[in-house]
Amino acid sequence: MDQTTKPGTVNSDLTTKNPAVEPSPSIEGIVETAIYALDLDAMEEFYIRVLNLHRIAKEPGRHVFFEVGPSNVLLIFNPETTVHGHHLPAHGAIGPGHLAFGVAATSLPLWRERLTGLGIVIEKEITWPRGGHSIYFRDPGGHSVELITPGVWGTHAGW
Amino acid sequence: MDQTTKPGTVNSDLTTKNPAVEPSPSIEGIVETAIYALDLDAMEEFYIRVLNLHRIAKEPGRHVFFEVGPSNVLLIFNPETTVHGHHLPAHGAIGPGHLAFGVAATSLPLWRERLTGLGIVIEKEITWPRGGHSIYFRDPGGHSVELITPGVWGTHAGW
Numbered sequence: 001m002d003q004t005t006k007p008g009t010v011n012s013d014l015t016t017k018n019p020a021v022e023p024s025p026s027i028e029g030i031v032e033t034a035i036y037a038l039d040l041d042a043m044e045e046f047y048i049r050v051l052n053l054h055r056i057a058k059e060p061g062r063h064v065f066f067e068v069g070p071s072n073v074l075l076i077f078n079p080e081t082t083v084h085g086h087h088l089p090a091h092g093a094i095g096p097g098h099l100a101f102g103v104a105a106t107s108l109p110l111w112r113e114r115l116t117g118l119g120i121v122i123e124k125e126i127t128w129p130r131g132g133h134s135i136y137f138r139d140p141g142g143h144s145v146e147l148i149t150p151g152v153w154g155t156h157a158g159w
Numbered sequence: 160m161d162q163t164t165k166p167g168t169v170n171s172d173l174t175t176k177n178p179a180v181e182p183s184p185s186i187e188g189i190v191e192t193a194i195y196a197l198d199l200d201a202m203e204e205f206y207i208r209v210l211n212l213h214r215i216a217k218e219p220g221r222h223v224f225f226e227v228g229p230s231n232v233l234l235i236f237n238p239e240t241t242v243h244g245h246h247l248p249a250h251g252a253i254g255p256g257h258l259a260f261g262v263a264a265t266s267l268p269l270w271r272e273r274l275t276g277l278g279i280v281i282e283k284e285i286t287w288p289r290g291g292h293s294i295y296f297r298d299p300g301g302h303s304v305e306l307i308t309p310g311v312w313g314t315h316a317g318w
Contacts, residue, residue, distance in 0.1 A: 008205050008279065008299035024211035024273060025266035029228030031307055031318045032259030033192040036252070046167050052183035056312065069188030070315035071230065071261075079254065089282050089295045091303040093195070093254040095238065100191030102230075107184035114183060120167065123248050136248045140167035144250040148190055153215065156229035159190045 029071055035097045036079040037141030040064050043076050046140050050118050051101070068101065076141075100134070100146035102159050108133060111147055128152050132159075188230055194256045195238040196300030199223050202235050205299050209277050210260065227260065235300075259293070259305035261318050267292060270306055287311050291318075 037043045044064045047053045053066040053074065062081045066074040079092030103111060115122055115137060123144075124136040131151030139145050150158040196202045203223045206212045212225040212233065221240045225233040238251030262270060274281055274296060282303075283295040290310030298304050309317040 008201070008209075008297050008301075025262060025269040027210060027212065027227060027306075028261040028263070030189070030192045030231040030233060030258060031261040031312070031314075032257070032305065033189045034257040036256075042167070050167075051186060053186065067312070067314055068186060071318060072189040073312050073314065073318070074189060075257070077257075082257075083254075088285075089257075089297075089303040091255040091257040093252040093256045095242075095252040095254075096250045097195075097252045097256075098191070098193040098234070098236075098241075098248075098250040099189060102187040102190040103184060104187070110184040126247075138167050138248075142167075144248040146191065147186075153190070153226070153232050155190075155226055155232065159230060159232070 031071065032073050032075055033099055034075040034077060034091070035099060035139075035141065035143050036077050036082075036093050037139075037143075038078060038080065039140060040076060040078055042140035047074070047076070050115070050120060051145075074099075096138075096142045096144060098144040098146070100148045103147045103149060105133065105149040108135065108147075108149065111135060130154060190230065191232050191234055192258055193234040193236060193250070194258060194298075194300065194302050195236050195241075195252050196298075196302075197237060197239065198299060199235060199237055201299035206233070206235070209274070209279060210304075233258075255297075255301045255303060257303040257305065259307045262306045262308060264292065264308040267294065267306075267308065270294060289313060 047066055048055060053068060055064060056067045057065040061078060063077045068074050079094060083090055083092035120137050122135055122137050126134045132149045135147045137145055153159050206225055207214060212227060214223060215226045216224040220237060222236045227233050238253060242249055242251035279296050281294055281296050285293045291308045294306045296304055312318050
């Protein structure tokens with residue numbers, strides 16, 4: 001990265017005066033979501049055995065990746081490895097993050113039963129004013145994992 | 160959270176012996192992706208003016224949220240606020256994270272032009288063996304932001 005430029009600094013003159021920067025090409029969605037954990041084995045076991053995700057890649061000590069639904073990929077990295085970057089841009093966060101998985105409203109009783117049956121503590125449940133319901137629990141990295149049903153956000157796809 | 164239980168610990172006996180935990184209900188996708196930054200105003204400006212995201216919620220000092228495509232929501236939080244939890248489970252990470260937005264392959268030239276025109280430094284570009292291309296740059300929080308084209312992962316939706 002160019003160290004003479006503050007990361008992400010927007011050149012206001014160009015933004016307002018340069019037609020070359022308008023209109024914006026479109027973004028279709030968030031494909032990769034990343035969370036971090038030092039114990040990748042514990043995370044891998046959790047996301048496979050509890051959430052039944054499909055693992056698509058693994059590099060011991062660096063990462064384990066999962067496909068989530070038709071359009072999303074969950075990337076779990078060891079930040080002590082990725083912070084060094086090597087051949088890719090460096091990244092790596094510390095502390096509890098958050099992510100939410102979309103589930104069918106009809107599946108909530110099954111999810112409660114499954115989580116409880118696997119000894120996972122449900123930290124909180126919320127029914128939202130706009131509609132939709134959330135179930136919160138923790139993964140082995142301490143991240144706040146949420147299951148949400150359609151209606152919470154009012155997205156075009158129904159979430 | 161039940162402090163007597165290690166977060167995310169899986170009860171192996173139940174996993175292997177209790178039919179109540181099988182089969183797993185399905186997860187349809189990752190709806191919420193969270194990143195963290197102390198300067199929410201700078202992040203808001205960046206994600207609106209550079210990536211042209213649609214802001215759907217804002218609470219000064221706590222968060223700014225964006226809808227991304229039809230199915231995803233980007234949550235940007237001030238970790239110094241959310242780490243206290245209050246009415247929701249506590250979370251809040253420090254350090255550079257990563258996320259990737261899906262874009263059409265045909266839009267890459269437009270994206271390069273737009274990023275350069277706005278003074279955003281392109282940190283790296285990669286063409287992947289399986290197909291697809293990545294452009295990496297930084298947001299004001301120092302997060303590694305990536306634009307990817309279809310084919311990188313081979314997901315059912317084409318990413």
